[in-house]
């Protein structure tokens with residue numbers, strides 16, 4: 001009936017505990033669809049792991065985690081003087097737990113005008129160029145804070161959002177650290193993303209007065225994929241001869257085989273193509289060349305039977321998909337399950353079962 005994510009609980013929890021043990025000060029990130037596991041579940045796991053801070057992506061996500069985790073809540077999307085950030089009542093119990101990300105000098109003044117007791121990190125831009133202050137702006141922010149006595153109890157540090165690793169980030173972080181030191185801030189905590197263990201160790205040794213706190217989502221929650229199984233039910237099987245008509249588009253079967261109807265469709269985030277992470281024209285051409293699309297125009301699906309990826313008979317429907325199994329291959333029975341390869345951050349499972 002359903003698209004189900006089954007998690008080997010003991011193995012998953014051992015992995016989570018291992019990551020936390022190896023990374024003192026780690027900040028789990030719970031955002032979006034909760035990496036396929038739901039925000040609420042990740043918040044409860046953060047409580048169980050005993051971390052002091054949980055990061056969420058947006059202000060809108062605070063409500064999903066605030067009752068399940070009672071530590072500090074770092075909001076990764078920078079504070080702006082508009083939108084959901086303004087729904088957080090200054091001085092409320094929840095606002096006292098929030099650590100805002102401030103990425104523009106004008107927002108620092110505006111945030112403090114609105115909520116003089118606000119806690120925050122200052123974001124410095126990286127080669128990502130997503131959000132953050134340039135070196136000069138970080139110094140301006142430092143000066144503004146110095147005028148107010150440093151706000152040591154409210155400034156939680158500096159945030160750096162680094163791209164996914166292509167080579168080492170150490171050189172870049174060292175250059176950025178020069179700016180952090182020059183800003184003359186009262187905090188010596190630096191919140192970072194996407195640094196490998198050896199890079200964190202190297203930075204810790206280079207800056208013994210500073211504490212680096214890694215924000216980790218994917219390699220924490222999804223770091224041991226072997227603990228996860230995604231399965232869909234076979235809901236129907238229809239033998240077809242060449243020329244038989246099927247599907248929304250009244251397509252006729254190019255050869256004999258079986259139309260297999262399985263659970264899982266666009267509403268779950270099942271896409272037309274198996275996730276490859278690379279959708280360039282060149283990659284598509286390579287997919288076709290490798291047999292991702294067969295001679296009669298069926299497109300490869302993320303569903304596999306007996307370890308073999310099967311083709312969509314037509315584009316996925318909202319909650320079910322039609323696959324084509326050529327004659328000669330084993331046809332699973334109604335009620336059997338088939339494996340599905342998914343992109344966890346873009347999939348809504350009907351059920352997540354953690355043992």
Ligand SMILES: *Cc1c(COP(=O)(O)O)cnc(C)c1O
Pocket residue numbers: 029031076161192193194215216217218219
């Ligand atoms: C999403 C995010 C992270 C965590 O990224 P993962 O790749 O899931 O570990 C860290 N920092 C920021 C600012 C993010 O937006």
